[in-house]
Amino acid sequence: MKILVPVKRVIDYNVKVRVKSDGSGVDLANIKMSMNPFDEIALEEAIRIKEAGKADEIIAVSIGASQSQETLRTALAMGADRAILVVATDDVNQDIEPLDVAKILHAIVVEERTDLILCGKQAIDNDMNATAQMLSALMGCSQATFASKIELAGEKIKVTREVDGGLQVVEVTLPSVISVDLRLNEPRYASLPNIMKAKRKPLEQKEPKDFNVLVKNRLEIIETNEPAERMAGIKVSSVDELVEKLKNDAGVI
Amino acid sequence: MLTTYQAPLEEFHFLFHEVLHASEQEIEGFSELTPEFTSEILTMGAKIATEVMLPINSSGDKEGCKFENGLVITPKGFVKAFDEIRKGGWAGLDCDPLYGGQGLPITLSLIFGEIFSSCNISLTIYKALTHGTYATIYAHGNSIQKNTYLPKLVTCEWTGTMNLTEPHCGTDLGMIKTKAEPISEGEYKITGQKIFISAGDHDLSENIIHLVLAKVPGGPTGVKGISLFIVPKFLVNNDGSLGRKNNLSIGSIEKKMGIHANATCVLNYDGATGYLLGEKHQGVQAMFTMMNEARLGVGVQSLALAEVAYQSSLTYSKERVQGKSLESDGKFSTSPKPIICHPDVRRNLMNQKSFIEGARALTLWTALLLDKGTRSSDKKSYGLASLLTPVIKGYISDIGFDMTVVGQQIFGGHGYIEEWGMSQLVRDSRIAMIYEGTNGVQAIDLVGRKLNSDGGANIMYLLELVTTYLHQSTVSEEIENEFFVPLKNSLNDLKSALKFFLDNGTKNPNAALAGASDFLHLLGVFCIGFMWVKIVSRVSEKKKAGDKINKFLEAKIVTGRYYMANTLPKTKFLATKIKAGDKILMSLEPDQF
Ligand SMILES: Cc1cc2nc3c(=O)[nH]c(=O)nc-3n(C[C@H](O)[C@H](O)[C@H](O)COP(=O)(O)OP(=O)(O)OC[C@H]3O[C@@H](n4cnc5c(N)ncnc54)[C@H](O)[C@@H]3O)c2cc1C
Numbered sequence: 001m002k003i004l005v006p007v008k009r010v011i012d013y014n015v016k017v018r019v020k021s022d023g024s025g026v027d028l029a030n031i032k033m034s035m036n037p038f039d040e041i042a043l044e045e046a047i048r049i050k051e052a053g054k055a056d057e058i059i060a061v062s063i064g065a066s067q068s069q070e071t072l073r074t075a076l077a078m079g080a081d082r083a084i085l086v087v088a089t090d091d092v093n094q095d096i097e098p099l100d101v102a103k104i105l106h107a108i109v110v111e112e113r114t115d116l117i118l119c120g121k122q123a124i125d126n127d128m129n130a131t132a133q134m135l136s137a138l139m140g141c142s143q144a145t146f147a148s149k150i151e152l153a154g155e156k157i158k159v160t161r162e163v164d165g166g167l168q169v170v171e172v173t174l175p176s177v178i179s180v181d182l183r184l185n186e187p188r189y190a191s192l193p194n195i196m197k198a199k200r201k202p203l204e205q206k207e208p209k210d211f212n213v214l215v216k217n218r219l220e221i222i223e224t225n226e227p228a229e230r231m232a233g234i235k236v237s238s239v240d241e242l243v244e245k246l247k248n249d250a251g252v253i
Numbered sequence: 254m255l256t257t258y259q260a261p262l263e264e265f266h267f268l269f270h271e272v273l274h275a276s277e278q279e280i281e282g283f284s285e286l287t288p289e290f291t292s293e294i295l296t297m298g299a300k301i302a303t304e305v306m307l308p309i310n311s312s313g314d315k316e317g318c319k320f321e322n323g324l325v326i327t328p329k330g331f332v333k334a335f336d337e338i339r340k341g342g343w344a345g346l347d348c349d350p351l352y353g354g355q356g357l358p359i360t361l362s363l364i365f366g367e368i369f370s371s372c373n374i375s376l377t378i379y380k381a382l383t384h385g386t387y388a389t390i391y392a393h394g395n396s397i398q399k400n401t402y403l404p405k406l407v408t409c410e411w412t413g414t415m416n417l418t419e420p421h422c423g424t425d426l427g428m429i430k431t432k433a434e435p436i437s438e439g440e441y442k443i444t445g446q447k448i449f450i451s452a453g454d455h456d457l458s459e460n461i462i463h464l465v466l467a468k469v470p471g472g473p474t475g476v477k478g479i480s481l482f483i484v485p486k487f488l489v490n491n492d493g494s495l496g497r498k499n500n501l502s503i504g505s506i507e508k509k510m511g512i513h514a515n516a517t518c519v520l521n522y523d524g525a526t527g528y529l530l531g532e533k534h535q536g537v538q539a540m541f542t543m544m545n546e547a548r549l550g551v552g553v554q555s556l557a558l559a560e561v562a563y564q565s566s567l568t569y570s571k572e573r574v575q576g577k578s579l580e581s582d583g584k585f586s587t588s589p590k591p592i593i594c595h596p597d598v599r600r601n602l603m604n605q606k607s608f609i610e611g612a613r614a615l616t617l618w619t620a621l622l623l624d625k626g627t628r629s630s631d632k633k634s635y636g637l638a639s640l641l642t643p644v645i646k647g648y649i650s651d652i653g654f655d656m657t658v659v660g661q662q663i664f665g666g667h668g669y670i671e672e673w674g675m676s677q678l679v680r681d682s683r684i685a686m687i688y689e690g691t692n693g694v695q696a697i698d699l700v701g702r703k704l705n706s707d708g709g710a711n712i713m714y715l716l717e718l719v720t721t722y723l724h725q726s727t728v729s730e731e732i733e734n735e736f737f738v739p740l741k742n743s744l745n746d747l748k749s750a751l752k753f754f755l756d757n758g759t760k761n762p763n764a765a766l767a768g769a770s771d772f773l774h775l776l777g778v779f780c781i782g783f784m785w786v787k788i789v790s791r792v793s794e795k796k797k798a799g800d801k802i803n804k805f806l807e808a809k810i811v812t813g814r815y816y817m818a819n820t821l822p823k824t825k826f827l828a829t830k831i832k833a834g835d836k837i838l839m840s841l842e843p844d845q846f
Contacts, residue, residue: 030803073293189301192342192355195294 001055001174003046004114005080006105007039007062009071010125023223026125028093035071037187038120040078042180044187045150046118047079054152055116057081061108063101065092069203076198077190083203084108088215095126100208100215102134107211109139114175116157121146121179132179142172146181256565256674258307260299260368263805264610266292268617272791275360275621281628282356291361298365301341305334306373313375313514314677318455320506325454325516331376335457338409343369344380345407348387352403358628360620366550367613370557374681375514379412379452381550385543386413386462390483393531393539401489402462412458415543416447416465416484416520423449424694426466426537427475433467433482433527443467443484443527446504446519451688453518454486454503460495461486463520464543465527466536473534481536482527500525511680545642547689549619552645555653555685556612562660562678563605570598570663592663601659607785607816608656610809612649614784619645633714640703640711641780647695647770648777650685657682696769699776700754701762712751719744719783732793736786739817743779746824750775750831757834767838768831775827782821785813 011017012032020027035043046058060075062068063086072083086104088096109117122129136143148167149160161168162181172178190198208215236242246253269275269291276286309330316328338344347362348354369377387406390398405411422428431445443465447453454461463484472478488496504519531539570593577585578594592598619641626635661668661675668675686692704712723737723744750772758765792806 070289070293073289074297077293077297189305189337189341190297191340192294192298192346194342195297196355199290 001116002057002059002112002114003049003055004059004061004105004109004112004117005039005043005046005075006101006117006119006131007043007060007071007075008036008120008123008125009033009062009064009068010036010123013037013124019224019226023225025093025221025224033067033070035074036120036123036125038122038124038180038182040120040187041182041184042118042120043075043078043080044185045180046116047188048185049150049152050079059084059108059112059114061086061105063088063096063104063208065089065094067092072203073195073198074190076201076203077195078188079194080201082201084206085203086206086208086211088208094217096215097217097219098128098130098134099218100213101131102138103213104208104211105131105135106138107213109135109175116174117177119177119179121181129179132177136177139175139177142176143178144170144172144176145179147178148181148183150178150180150184255672256561256678257568258303258371258561258564260295260303260371261560262292262295262299264613265295265364265617267805268614268788269360269364271795272614272788273360273617273621275358278621278625279629280358280625282358283624286358286361294361295364295368298343299368301337301343302368302372305337306369306376309334309376310373311674311677313373314511314681315513317513318506318516320503320516323503325456325503325506325518327455327457327516328514331514332456334373334376335379335409338376338380342408344383344409348384348407349391349403352387352391352399353407358620358624360617360624363549363553363616363620366553367557367560367616370554371561373514374554374558375512377554378512378515379455379457380409381547382414382452383409383412385415385547385550386464388546389464389481389539389543390462390530392542393481394483398483398528398530401493402483405460406462410458411460411462411485412452412455413462413464414450414452415540415547416450416453416463417540418449419446420448424691426479429466429468429479431465431467431522433469433480433529435469436526439529441467441469441482441527441529443482443501443522443525445522447522448519449507449688450518450520451515453516453520454506455516459487460489463501464530464540465522466540467527469533476537478534479536480533481530481539483530484522484525484527488526509684511677511683544689545639548642548646548695549616549623551685551689552612552647552649552653553616555650555682556609556616558678558682559605559609559612559653559656559660562657562675563602563609565675565678566605566660566663567593567602569667570602573665598663601663603812603815603819605656605659607812607820608652608781610788610812611781611784611816612652614788615641615780616645616649618784633710636707636711637714637718639706640699640715643695643699643703644773644777644780646689647686647692647699647773650682651692651774652777654679654682654686692773693770696773697766699773700758700765700769704751704754715780716744716748722783722786726790728790728793732789735814736789736817739821740779740782740786743782743821743824746828747775747779750828753832753834761835763835763839767835768833771827771830775824775831778820778823778827782817782824785816789813 012034015032018027049055050058058080060072060080060083062072066087069085072085076083119132144159146162147159148162151158155174157172159170159178270288276283313328319326345354346357347359350356383406390402406413417426419429433441433443435441465482465484466479467482468478469480486499488499490496500523502521504521507517509517571591573592574589575592576589578590580586619638622634622638625631626638657678661679664673664675667673754765788809792809796802
């Protein structure tokens with residue numbers, strides 16, 4: 001079985017994001033970029049599945065500016081077998097929207113005949129949470145989102161999902177798209193020997209037109225704002241006062 | 254902990270690729286060190302260091318090591334963190350692939366040394382001593398010893414130590430009493446007590462390989478009678494598995510000022526089995542393999558802590574609001590401003606910044622000379638690196654320590670309070686001036702040995718390199734006046750000190766010894782000045798070529814300018830002191846003090 005793992009290059013989760021002065025987006029100049037943490041978890045899961053002897057090959061795919069190559073190198077160093085870079089823009093500030101990403105991934109899935117697609121539930125830059133669902137629709141196959149546990153048994157996969165009310169267990173049949181949540185695993189650090197070996201792993205470069213996809217933005221960014229600053233707290237003197245405030249000031253109960 | 258640290262990756266990139274042009278050097282293996290590759294491994298190494306090592310730095314300091322039932326226990330989280338580094342293969346970065354290493358250059362290894370030490374110096378020392386043990390067995394071991402120990406040391410499955418110091422002798426190794434009695438060919442019985450042994454025992458690895466200096470009875474007296482032995486905590490069977498516990502034990506661990514999470518042990522050898530490493534009576538020379546490496550590493554440790562102090566005090570100086578400051582209209586502000594606005598705080602920050610960036614260039618340049626020396630068998634480069642080693646150990650640790658104090662000063666009273674983390678930096682940094690040979694001894698090594706070795710060839714080579722650089726480069730008048738002229742003046746100070754040693758040192762060694770520490774500082778100040786000239790020349794080259802000069806590069810010019818104007822003139826003062834010799838210094842009788 002082949003596993004496909006899409007990985008996105010995003011602002012490092014430790015970086016304090018700043019909005020550009022013209023409000024057109026966040027400032028990416030000289031900012032540390034890393035692999036989307038949810039994608040790292042998806043990749044880690046794929047590697048564990050392969051290490052358990054249940055998969056033969058892991059393909060990492062990244063779609064974006066050519067700088068995404070760095071993210072793919074990290075994926076190869078962690079344990080992906082080969083990588084496909086789809087250069088869809090020459091502007092690092094341009095986000096490729098989920099539908100285009102899903103279309104390109106779909107074309108790759110068909111070409112590569114992959115049965116299992118493991119991806120992060122969302123990218124931490126714009127939190128869209130849409131690509132996995134769209135990809136599954138395009139493929140016409142099963143999907144399981146927000147996985148916190150994945151158990152393979154032949155053609156079937158038992159997935160524990162994190163939902164609002166708690167945990168839900170579903171069973172899907174391959175081929176399938178599974179999007180992963182935070183608690184699924186703790187991703188490994190790429191080791192130095194593996195980074196060295198990754199230099200020799202294949203990294204193929206493509207363009208959207210190779211997959212007959214025309215990348216075009218359908219969404220328009222009207223403005224970007226810093227989150228409102230948290231207001232200072234107050235001390236209440238009794239439980240009654242607390243309940244009163246929650247009811248009348250905060251309106252939460 | 255409230256300190257700030259982010260690995261200065263842009264700095265390393267700039268120095269390695271732009272100033273030193275490392276990947277363009279004709280040194281074996283260097284052409285593979287593309288900017289993409291070095292950036293990838295540095296990013297990953299820095300990630301592990303900041304995510305795994307840094308979070309247990311402050312807790313490790315508070316908790317310290319424990320000594321229970323004859324065994325040392327490291328603070329919470331250390332076993333797991335060490336395991337992570339081991340799994341990552343970071344320990345074997347520049348080791349020979351024949352024994353499982355990655356064969357990368359020393360220059361890169363030094364960069365990791367800095368990042369790791371910034372994040373957690375105590376934990377880094379366990380790894381650093383293991384590397385030193387590897388290097389010594391690699392250089393002097395026979396094939397059985399190499400095959401037995403190296404693969405395990407490369408991975409840090411086993412760790413190493415260096416055992417020189419005894420209760421009555423530290424600097425003067427000739428007085429060592431530990432005895433080695435021959436049992437059979439190459440095998441000895443070691444008896445004696447060693448003290449202050451870093452990483453002497455701990456729970457991070459399944460075996461510890463002690464390298465021990467001892468005397469074989471009947472040998473010459475003094476340092477010429479010392480031999481070096483491999484003494485494993487657990488003896489190793491022929492098939493490589495661990496055998497019985499050797500006859501050695503831990504007497505106690507020291508309570509000390511800093512590096513609390515690195516155990517400093519008393520080791521008692523009671524007829525322990527030891528294996529001769531290298532030639533009999535050549536132990537001190539063999540141990541120098543380890544010491545030279547460790548000395549470079551110690552300079553880097555100090556730099557690493559100065560960097561954390563700088564980053565932390567910089568953050569603090571932008572946040573701490575105190576005192577009115579002069580505005581652009583020439584009037585004082587009506588409300589208090591961040592302390593970075595005050596000239597005296599600026600002075601502190603500029604002193605930190607200009608020292609750290611220049612010193613970092615010096616450590617990397619020296620490492621590159623070592624790589625050239627070893628990989629391309631370039632004797633001149635190797636010789637120059639050995640000349641610069643005591644300068645890096647002594648000068649960088651003296652000033653690196655000062656710079657952690659400067660950082661503490663920027664924090665005001667909070668710098669003195671443990672919770673803020675600045676105190677730990679000062680405490681941890683202090684040891685670098687003492688171990689691996691005190692800084693006073695580094696100065697003696699420099700003046701008494703390194704200056705004269707090969708008929709002074711190494712210092713001549715340095716003078717030649719600098720002179721050629723100053724004459725070959727065509728730079729703008731501005732750079733000439735602000736950078737080249739001051740360095741030429743400083744070069745004259747250096748030469749005048751050398752001349753004084755030459756004229757007086759042979760007749761009266763004390764005349765030279767009296768000025769040894771000042772000379773070590775003079776050479777340190779001068780070499781860092783040379784580094785700033787190189788850095789700024791590179792920026793101006795880029796400017797000429799029409800490259801974009803971003804804020805980072807702009808700041809290099811200003812910081813360099815500050816160094817040339819404010820620090821480099823020290824060489825004049827130091828040369829004057831050196832030329833005063835020992836006359837006044839030595840004229841009081843001890844009872845007159
Ligand atoms: C935390 C810690 C860890 C250590 N780790 C190790 C280790 O792992 N292995 C190990 O073997 N040792 C280790 N040491 C020992 C350390 O290397 C010695 O303490 C150091 O070399 C100085 O020796 P000493 O303490 O005997 O001082 P001394 O040699 O007694 O020196 C005292 C003072 O006299 C000066 N002095 C001595 N001789 C001369 C001279 N000829 N000319 C001018 N000045 C002189 C010195 O500079 C110093 O200021 C460690 C020490 C500490 C505190």
